[in-house]
Amino acid sequence: MNETKYETHEHDVLIIGAGGAGLRAAIEALAQGAKVAVVSKSLLGKAHTVMAEGGIAAAMSNVDKADNWKTHFRDTMRGGKFLNNWRMAQLHAQEAPERVRELEQWGALFDRTSDGDIMQRAFGGHTFKRLCHVGDRTGLEMIRTLQDRGVQLGFDVFMECTIIRLLTEGNRVVGAFGYWREQGRFVVLKAKAVVIATGGIGKAWRVTSNSWEYTGDGMTLAYDAGAALQDMEFVQFHPTGMVWPPGVQGLLVTEAVRGEGGLLRNKNGERFMEKYDPKRMELSTRDVVARSIYTEVREGRGSPHGGAFLDISHKPAEYVKQKLPSMYHQFKELADVDITKEPMEVGPTCHYVMGGIRVEAETAESTLPGLFAAGEAAAGLHGANRLGGNSLSDLLVFGRRAGLSAAALAAKSQPGKIDPAQVAEAEKAMLAPFERGDGENPYALHRDLQEVMGNLVGIFRLEEDLAKALAELEKLKQRYTKVRVEGSRIFNPGWHLARDLHSMLTTSEAVTRSAIARKESRGAHSRIDHPDFDDRWGKQNNVISRDGNNMKLTQVPVKEMPEELKQILAEDK
């Protein structure tokens, strides 16, 4: 390859994504002495992690003394309907408290108990008060802490840079090819190990709590390079997004509102959760609450704008403002609702994907040598449904593990060779939309994709809808080959979106194919035509991989759980 043609950088470890998982991975790789690069599509510190509100789940037992890792493990497995990678769930429950203490030692300031410890709050599906938090802006505290730590330890940051292809030598990942969003110039990033921490896929749905970045890039990069994806049918719809006004539809209303005592009612004033989960009520798991709200609305008992009422106004106004300050401001400024006096209107919004890149529990390594994944981009920990608060702890526990293993691999590896043909191919595909005289507007294509996924691959699913979605996706893929962009390569959002569409179409297809295959209802995957659990499916993961230009779907049995973990699950508390 003509090395001078592209700006080229060389690192031991390349981390794609600068949210909680990517930054935690970077910190760990740096601590191991590796030279580390972090690439992010946005400016540093703007990643989706800042939107996490409620808290970090960790069995610190600061508030409820009886809590311990075993209970956290059991809650996580139950919430995930036992499809979780049990080893990940075990490591996560065991290591989360230490990861939280580390944040504090790096300068994070959590809300405090009267004993001077980190405060913990109740959340859906957690037996004990377990979520370490800072009001309702926990994610911001976490990202700022990690960002400052990483800057101090000295990583190289590539801000507003998008990776468009992983580069491989034989069966090993040796770097990545991308472009600077600002000037549109290409860049080659060589690395001995690559960590993907790019988050989720929610931007393929119209009603979503996710930002523009959530287009499934990392999963698609991994898939394109030959790695396997897993459990893609499990897409979490958060029960409480805003429903009004239209511009904020889908915007997250933190589960902390219910954690702090918020009540859900329908238009008749009934606390309808009594019908669906009388024991846990509002603090049932997200899959159950989302379906319950959806059902209330469908059966004509919804609020004026098609949601449910969520009410915290019975709590003292000052308490609400202190514990839920951003919710207070969000509703006051964007919806003209004072949540200390009146109820909010809320409804389900696409929020999180439990599926992602298939990884080894201990090392976070994917099925492709040299490639690791952590956070939402990776699959396994959450099984069929994620508990609130388990995402931030996931980022910390498995971000660290990914950084550790990537640095270890880099330390014993030689730099690989970059294949100029792979670079040339990626560059050509990236520039093609400029060369088409006539063609599809990427924004129009995106809107149509969102309609398909929202209407046909939503909370409740039906075989014929899913089959129709697959046919529609095929048409969209055809239209995508004709996508055209206007303007120059300098900071051109239409061009950026054109690239992101490739990722969204790929991950949407993976979700739809997996959803068709799983003929049962489990966690976030609800099939109207197969409404019950099927024990055979409870022991299978759907695994997606690339076979030429086709998507291949296979079922892989879940590993047998060791006896001591089975015993933990069998205990009743």
Next chain:
Amino acid sequence: MAEAVLEVFRGNKDGGSPVQYTVPITPGMVVLDALHHIQGHQAPDLAVRWNCKAGKCGSCSAEVNGRPRLTCKTRMDSLPADKPITVAPMKSFPVIKDLVTDVSWNYRVNKKIPPFTPKPGVPWKMYQEDVDRVQEFRKCIECFLCQNVCHVVRDHDKKEEFGGPRFFVRVASLEMHPLDGESRTALLKNELGIGYCNITKCCTEVCPEDIHITDNAIIPLKERVVDEFYDPVLKLVRMIRKAPAR
């Protein structure tokens, strides 16, 4: 359907001019919605930064009708309907394209600040009343509107000698952390040029997080600098002890 007219700056580092767009108004619409509508239907290459669209990430800063704002929190119905709404990039930073500016200076300033450094052997206990005031500073979403509006940056372009309100807030969050053992007063005086601030409170006024930047961060920090470097009694004590001021 009701419509609004926006005049959005289009251009790059070499210059540019406002371009008029008409968009349909929906209830509760914010300026960022209008910009997205323009991107989606009229100008796909309109450069805008945004992420969360919920006032939590601080990406979508711009000057709306001349006032520095987060466009995701600026309601269209809060602006006069009888004239076009102007949307321009933050004036204090070089334009890259349209509403996107080069804010890299802020990241360079941040690197100068020594991180949280716990006092040795400290017990990890803190009480809510001790962290309350620091938590106010930790609310900062780094939208850089305070940096943009500060006249030391905006009118006098003292970027090389001055840290700006955002980083005084950051230093305050470290200096007032109950367990921090580092001193950053010399940095404040010398490299961050806190003396340039003459407490006009413009930063506080534009802060979307309602952080009392001037009263709670800058003034207490100025007092620390004065105590350490300009207090005549302490100066005398130091001279006697021959302990050089840091």
